[in-house]
Each structure stands twice: as structure tokens, then as C-alpha cells.
Amino acid sequence: MxxxxxxxxxxxxxxxxxxxxxxxxxxxxxxxxxxxxxxxxxxxxxxxxxxxxxxxNAGARALAAKRSEWYGLITEIVTAPFAVDVIKGAQDRAWADGKFLLITAGDNDPAMEAAAFDKLLEQRAEGLLYATTWHRAVTLPPAAREVPVVLVNCFDADGALPSVVPDEVAGGYTATRRLIDAGHRRIGFINLDTGIPAAVGRLQGYEQAHREAGADIDDTFVVSGHATADGGYAAACELLDRADRGHRPTALFCGNDRTAMGAYDAIKERGLRIPDDIAVIGFDNQELIAAYLRPGLTTVALPFEAMGAKGVDMLGALTAGQPLTTIQVTVDCPLIERSSV
CATH class of the missing domain: 1.10.260.40 (lambda repressor-like DNA-binding domains)
Structure with missing residues (x-):
């Protein structure tokens, strides 16, 4: 035929x-x-x-030159709200270096991730990025030691692999300082789940801003919203329904934008106005939430695009045989002003 x-x-x-x-x-x-x-x-x-x-033939050229011009990106966040930012940052920086990016999903599944590493190594990727949807410690398969690897928004439990992560402490400080500069001293903090790096760092920044301003830190003003809208609603209700109304917060720093969304509902149910009666700041800059709340949510952005780009910078140095000056790089979390403060 x-x-x-x-x-x-x-x-x-x-x-x-x-x-x-x-x-x-x-x-x-x-x-x-x-x-x-x-x-x-x-x-x-x-x-x-x-x-x-x-x-x-790319494979033949890679074998001959021992360089493929490919970097690999393994991530669980291909379909997450921030995925496009990590990919854009990494891809733009790779392109500027004359490299191309192969992207595969890991989905936080050990078997899938091990297969992803193997497949990218079969394609003779010169180096690999591994990115997560939330800041945490990770354990990678043994194949991750075969080529240079840089972790993005995470770090390895052994501390052996280079990583680039958000500056959680500075982000918490920035949010709290913005509220202090607006005249607030009774600032409630609806934090994430206890013990995770984001919760620890953002709380540290919250406390640092208070100490620097000479303001008292009231431990009863710090509650967990469990990173959900329902949790943020419940935490805001707890803070706003204090028997002594003169001692309730005049501002809320929410550990992420989802908890801020829940806090908005609690505030409005009580007939309070944002920002006239109470100010609110979130964290993440998840635009599907922050930009469309009314009023628009002032928030601290997680720098996914910048972290993707920095990860490629570090990978480029490693594949060129250049030593890194530090095993972990932190990236600033900028304040995004809208209308809730």
C-alpha cells in the first residue's frame, strides 16, 4: 500500500x-x-x-558532543495556578542561555517521579529542575544524583542539593510592616498549618516587624486557618468575636489568599467594611482570588517566575562546572498593592 x-x-x-x-x-x-x-x-x-x-539527529549529536542543550523540569504543578509562572521563568532563562526545557509531571508520586527522572536522563538532559507547589522538604530518587539538579520552592531533607526558595521571613515581615505603617497595632495573624516552612517563616517575619516597631506581640492574635477558605473564615470569626470588642484586631494578615477569602466573608457578615473598619493582607498573589475579591486584596506574591529563572541560573553554573557560592538561595516576596489596606 x-x-x-x-x-x-x-x-x-x-x-x-x-x-x-x-x-x-x-x-x-x-x-x-x-x-x-x-x-x-x-x-x-x-x-x-x-x-x-x-x-x-539530536540524540546522535548529544552523544558526540556530550551536551544535549536540554534541561529537564519535573514538577507536580503542571496544572496548578502558579505552574505557568515557574515554567515561564525557567523557560525564558533557559532560552536566553541557548537551552531548551523538557517538562514532565511528577504529581508527588514516587514511582511517577522516578520514571520522570529516568526518561529525562534517557534524553540526555544536561541538568534537571525539580519544582513543588508548596515550600517543603523533599526526597528524590537516586537517579537525581546522576546530573546537576536544582530544587525550586523546596529543599532536600539531606541538605545536599542546591535549592531556590521564597524568603518566607521577609515576606511575613513585609506584610506586617505594611499594616503597621498604616497605623495598625492590633494585627491578627491567620497562619498556615504549624511546622511547615511557610508557617514558621511568615510567623517569624510577623514577630520581627512587631519587635522592630516596638509593638507588643499578643500570642492570642495568632491562629491557624489551615490554608483553606473555610479555615480562614473560622479563624477570622474567632478573632472578631472576642468578648472585648475593643481588643479585637483592626487588621488581619492571612497566611495565604484562600484564608483571606474566608476572612472576607466573616468580616462582611459582621457588617464591617474593608479597609475602613479592618484591613486585610494575604499571601501568594493567587490572581484568581486576590484580584477579584472586592475590594481587591493587597497581598505578598510568591515569586514563582523569579524562582524558575534563578533555578536555571544555578543549573547553568553547575553544568558549566562552576561551584555555587551557597547551597540555598532565597528570593524576595514582593508586596502587591490593591485596595484592602
């Missing part, structure tokens, strides 16, 4: 078209300066490549 499938143009086809040997074509493709091929011959070969539409 006949087929319309076009035959792949080979290096031998290019050699015949240009009137040179296959070895000469190979030397030109691999930019072998030591081959001393005349400029006019090189120009003729490149013209033949263009005319015939020849595409080099």
Missing part, C-alpha cells in the same frame, strides 16, 4: 548535494574548528542543509 510519508533527509543526502564527504558535513555541523574546512565549502554545505530541510 502506498504511503505519503516523506523520507527523512540524511547527512549523506546533504553530502551528495554539496559535493563533499559525509565526514566534512559532520565536521561543519559540529563546528569542528580543527578540521580547517574552507569558508566557501562550509557555506555550500549550509546552503544544502537549508535547501534540503535537513534536521540533525
Amino acid at each position: 502506498a504511503t505519503n510519508k516523506a523520507r527523512r533527509v540524511t547527512m549523506s543526502d546533504v553530502a551528495r548535494h554539496a559535493g563533499v564527504s559525509r565526514t566534512t558535513v559532520s565536521f561543519v555541523l559540529n563546528e569542528r574548528a580543527d578540521a580547517a574546512i574552507p569558508e566557501d565549502t562550509q557555506a555550500r554545505i549550509r546552503a544544502s542543509i537549508e535547501e534540503l530541510g535537513y534536521r540533525p
